[in-house]
Amino acid sequence: MALIDERTREEVGRRLATLEAPVRLTLRHGGAGADDCPTCAASRELVETLGEIAPERVVVELVEPPQHSDLPQLEVSRPGEEARVVFQGLPSGFEFATLIDALERVGGVGPEFSAAAQGRIDQLDSDLEVTVFVTPSCPYCPSAASLANRLALSSKRVRARTVEANEFPELSERHGVRGVPHTVVNGSSAFVGALPEENFVERVLALAASAPVLS
Numbered sequence: 001m002a003l004i005d006e007r008t009r010e011e012v013g014r015r016l017a018t019l020e021a022p023v024r025l026t027l028r029h030g031g032a033g034a035d036d037c038p039t040c041a042a043s044r045e046l047v048e049t050l051g052e053i054a055p056e057r058v059v060v061e062l063v064e065p066p067q068h069s070d071l072p073q074l075e076v077s078r079p080g081e082e083a084r085v086v087f088q089g090l091p092s093g094f095e096f097a098t099l100i101d102a103l104e105r106v107g108g109v110g111p112e113f114s115a116a117a118q119g120r121i122d123q124l125d126s127d128l129e130v131t132v133f134v135t136p137s138c139p140y141c142p143s144a145a146s147l148a149n150r151l152a153l154s155s156k157r158v159r160a161r162t163v164e165a166n167e168f169p170e171l172s173e174r175h176g177v178r179g180v181p182h183t184v185v186n187g188s189s190a191f192v193g194a195l196p197e198e199n200f201v202e203r204v205l206a207l208a209a210s211a212p213v214l215s
Contacts, residue, residue: 003046003092009053012100016054020108025050026061026075026083030068039090039167043072046090050103057107070168076102076149084152089164093136098145098162111150117201121154128158128208133165133172133182140194144181147200186211 004012025047030037044062051060059079065071072090075083076099085106091099105111113121130148134141145162152160165172165180175184183200184190189207 002049003042004049004053009049012050013053015100015104016050016057016107018108019054019057019104022057022059022079023103023107024059024061024075024077024079024083025103026063026077028063028065028071028073028075030071031064036068037071039164040072042092043074043090046092047074058103070171074099076106078106082156084156084159085149086159086161087164088161089167090136091162091164094139094142095134095136095145095162095164098134098142098149101142101146102149105150105153111154113150113154113201114198117198118154120201120205121151121158124155124157124205124208126157126208128155128204129161129186130158130204131161131163131175131184131187133163133175133177133180133184135165135180138180141181143194144183144200147195147197148183148204151201151204 027043027047029040029044047060051058070088074087076085077083085102087099130151132145132148134145148160152158163171165177175190179192181194182190182192185204185207189211191203195203
C-alpha cells in the first residue's frame with residue numbers, strides 16, 4: 001500500500017508547485033533490509049515519492065552512513081545550504097503535515113514571525129538547539145514542531161530536530177519524555193505541551209538563557 005494516496009498526492013503537488021526555490025531532502029538511512037532501522041525503507045519511499053510529485057522543486061539525496069544509530073534522519077534545506085531543519089524518524093500521521101510545512105517554508109514562505117518575536121530571536125548570541133519529541137497520532141505536535149522549524153529558519157544560530165518518540169525509546173527516556181509534544185532546549189531544559197507562537201519563542205529563549213551553551 002502506498003504511503004501517500006492519490007488525493008494527498010494531488011494536494012501535495014499543488015502546494016509544492018508554489019515553492020519559490022528548490023528544496024533538498026537529504027535522507028540518511030540504513031539501506032535496504034536494515035534490521036536496525038525498521039522505518040528506513042518507508043522513509044526512503046516517502047522522500048522518493050515527494051521527489052516524483054515535484055521533480056523540479058524537490059531534490060532528493062540518499063545517504064547510507066556506516067553507523068545506523070539515530071536513523072532514519074531527514075534533513076530539509078535549500079541546495080548548497082546547511083540543513084537546520086531535521087526529522088529523526090518517519091514523519092507519518094500528523095507529522096507528515098509538519099514535513100510539508102517545512103518544505104514550503106524552506107522553499108520560500110520563511111518563518112513568518114512577528115516583528116517582536118523576530119527581534120528577540122535576532123538578539124541570540126550563542127547557538128541554540130531545539131528538539132521536539134512527537135508521535136504520529138498527536139494532533140498538537142505539528143504546532144510545536146513547526147514553531148521549532150520556524151525558529152531554525154529565522155536564525156543561523158538555531159537548529160531544530162523533530163524526533164518520533166516511539167521510534168527512539170532510549171532517547172525519549174533519556175530526556176524524560178512522558179507526554180508530547182515535549183520540547184528540549186540545548187539538550188537539557190524542557191517543557192511539555194503546545195504553546196502559541198509568542199509564548200513558544202519566549203519559553204525557548206528563556207530556557208536557552210539558563211541552559212548549557214552548545215559547544
